[in-house]
Amino acid sequence: MTTPGRAHIRWFRNTAPYINMHRGKTFVLMLGGEVAQHDNFSNIIHDIALLKSLGINLVLIHGARPQIAARLAAADVESVMHKNIRITDTAALEHVKDAAGSLRAQFEALLSMGLPNSPMQGARIRVCSGNFVTARPMGVVDGVDFQHTGKVRRIDVSGIHDQLNDGSIVLLSPLGYSPTGEIFSLALEDIAVNCAAAIGADKLILFGAEAGVTNRDGELIRQLAVSELENLTIQDTAQRTLLQTAQLACKQGVPRCQIISYQDDCALLEELFTHDGSGTLVANLDYEQSRQADIEDVGGILELIEPLEQQGILLKRSRELLEQEIHCFQLLERDSRIIACAALYPFPDESCGEIACVVTHPDYRGGQRGQRLLRELEQEACNQGLKRVFVLSTQTAHWFLEQGFAEHSRDELPDQKQALYNLQRNSKVFFKDL
Structure with missing residues (x-):
């Protein structure tokens, strides 16, 4: 007993x-x-x-x-x-x-x-x-x-x-x-x-x-x-x-x-x-993975970035341009849904690269997914032999400062990027040494 x-x-x-x-x-x-x-x-x-x-x-x-x-x-x-x-x-x-x-x-x-x-x-x-x-x-x-x-x-x-x-x-x-x-x-x-x-x-x-x-x-x-x-x-x-x-x-x-x-x-x-x-x-049982984007992801990326384009936070990208640049994008995917993206555009002659289009779906913000993609792209930039990365920002300057970027003059941008610089947007320029 x-x-x-x-x-x-x-x-x-x-x-x-x-x-x-x-x-x-x-x-x-x-x-x-x-x-x-x-x-x-x-x-x-x-x-x-x-x-x-x-x-x-x-x-x-x-x-x-x-x-x-x-x-x-x-x-x-x-x-x-x-x-x-x-x-x-x-x-x-x-x-x-x-x-x-x-x-x-x-x-x-x-x-x-x-x-x-x-x-x-x-x-x-x-x-x-x-x-x-x-x-x-x-x-x-x-x-x-x-x-x-x-x-x-x-x-x-x-x-x-x-x-x-x-x-x-x-x-x-x-x-x-x-x-x-x-x-x-x-x-x-x-x-x-x-x-x-x-x-x-x-x-x-x-x-x-x-x-x-x-x-x-x-x-x-x-x-x-x-x-x-x-x-x-x-x-x-x-x-x-x-x-x-x-x-x-x-x-x-x-x-x-x-x-x-x-x-x-x-x-x-x-x-x-x-x-x-x-x-x-x-x-939280849903599967989440990071991967490089492919041509099938163009629609999902456009859906993710369109609200920020309408608000003027991101520069508008056409479907045709995104199709040409799709190999530059890294994605976070959860249950077959794109929940975050970011892109790396290399300028090998100047040993630097541009990080752009860092976007997280509103339902998934706060989980440091932007930071995760940023770290992955910084590592990819190092793998390509680049010495520094830069971003252009109009409304998210504080976030990039918190990630270790520092404000610089736009004169330091690669010549090709300076030629495309939009004076009307007047974006601030931030660099980070790798």
Whole structure:
């Protein structure tokens, strides 16, 4: 007869493969403001402490929507929404900062506990919060000025990794900061997706009210591939939002996203350390490869670059010209669909080459695919004996500067390129030594 004590020991023994699998991995946990209001919140904190003790690197991202709404209502400040996004004016921003700061302190306090005879005994967890998220204003959309509501512009990847390597849990609030010292209210999902993709997280774990995503009959869907989501209809708005967040994260390179319940005790541990899990797994199973383009790809490339040509970001290319230059293009392909492209035009007499037409499909931006193609073309330029590469840019200068390019005079361009230089576009010239 198996005693309850031995049953627990055997369960613990069965978790060994998962403990070994997860050790040293990086997980991002997205916890909405509702989590902190639930009675199970302290248990979730205890489980987070356990994950840390098992050698898992953790980034926690907390929301504050219900806390913000409560503060606005108490102060009799109208909460104006447009397309389900809060417009943050100057008065509302003060309450946003207050709610985010208060909730951050609550997380830090609970993670600092170490009372004897409690699950936190001996945990000694260090929590690091900071200005890891650079933001930009959302701006004017549909004629509506969102004021202090913003979007993620950049994640401080090296800063986060430094803290994780130093043994800290990184805690991010739903705020972002601009280089000019402004504070922006950000969507929790925006931070979670961008952070998980940027730092190369192994998992993004999303906490919702229900145990994952359910079908029309109310049955839990255990696992979904990204390619299956397009034809899936989810009635529940909250579940649909979580699923869309998981889908976007997977498209940006996060291998796995898991949707679990914040109401169910031990849901986090059950999801990570049992075979069946407790929620819904969204896996990035689609195949993605890099290859040289051929004549059959002309239509796909034209479809990819046409929107940027219409916006004036790229110089317009005709089908005939693209057919002649197709051998210069490198592609990223996912499930037989072209999702990114870039081209290298060599000028061997000047020992340099032009990199052009670096484009990523909007659904797949944020996963460093442009950087991947750029590195591949730089390596190809080296293989051809070229010493440097250059780009011409009108609107993406900062991105190329971040990739190691430096601005130069157009007089340094190869003679053939100078003769074709479009004065009307007035593109800036950037070179990079290889």
